[in-house]
Amino acid sequence: MHEWALAEAVVSTALKVAKEEKLSEITKIEIKMGELQQIDLEAFEFALKEIIKPENLLLRNAEIEFNTEKAVLKCRVCGYRWAFDDAAQKLSEQESESIHFIPETAHVYLKCPKCESPDFEIEKGRGVWIESVEGG
């Protein structure tokens, strides 16, 4: 699963922060997920649990908080804004899967609902961010 690769990235980054901040334990990691990534949170949490082994003293008690940011798209031609989840319902399984792997492929499969231009920007809701790593 592709969620595994992202979970590895989160753990690796949190450990790097802990090293830089000289933390002996990480108590909380706050993650922001863009809706466009269409992450399966169950699969992501499963991967995190598998990657964070109980013997990992730094991370074993870490609380992981997920916040999903809704994806908002804005047409560069007519200025119309729309929500990705409205458009997502019209995507085929294959198109949706492509956006899941490489969110920028949304530019291939989506168009402005108002003027049909493919030239739009992803204003919000893409990428994966670690908002904070807390510990002591």
Added chain:
Amino acid sequence: MDPRVEIIDERLKNIDRVIAVSGGKGGIGKSVIASTVALSLAKRGHKVGLLDLDFTSPSTHVILGIDDIFPEEEKGIVPPEIYGIKFMSIVYYTGDGPSPLRGLDISNAMIELLAITRWGNLDFLIVDSPPGIGDATLDTVRLMKKTEFLVVTTPSRVALATVKKVLTMLKELKSPIIGIVENMKITRSSLVQEELEMFNVPFLAEIDFDRKLENTLGDVNRLLQTNFARSIANKVIPQLTKPVSAAI
């Protein structure tokens, strides 16, 4: 902070050398050279990957005649192997549709692809760079820190003007440059070699314009029998397979 950026070094750690075929101008043969270099290295028994970073106009799949393979999903995505090459391109996810991506989208797509692709152990990862010296080249330097550049030009003064900018920029970025390949030669002019001498970069090869090349694209066996492929094999590959300290 973006955890995807942080994991990229880890994803590339078992790759001995990352070589980006670059050159600034479009239509100078970067993709055909990248594909043929990858094929030639694989034929010599090296473990090779080929990454098409031209997200808006990917073409290495056309050159290699690839149309019915797809990456496996296994703790990320695993590039399928064909002709001895682990092949990765955005085309798996875009199909034949146009992908009108702007700069930030290109950066994000590249970060995503590099963060989730599991190459495994490779001797060489050959990167086909898009035209231009913008986002993709800058991000190649930023995100794939061990990248060395193989710079392509043609005898055209138009290509030459741009390749000078590429070489200047790569030097400013302190990126290793393996050398220059002058592609599509139609006369014995040494203009390009003379003009680029000031950069103090090895001039690796002159490759003659091969009229028969176009008709072999899409058919790897025929492609490898062209004079073009023989020139790559005889003039460029030895420069890539000699010890790193001697190559740079």
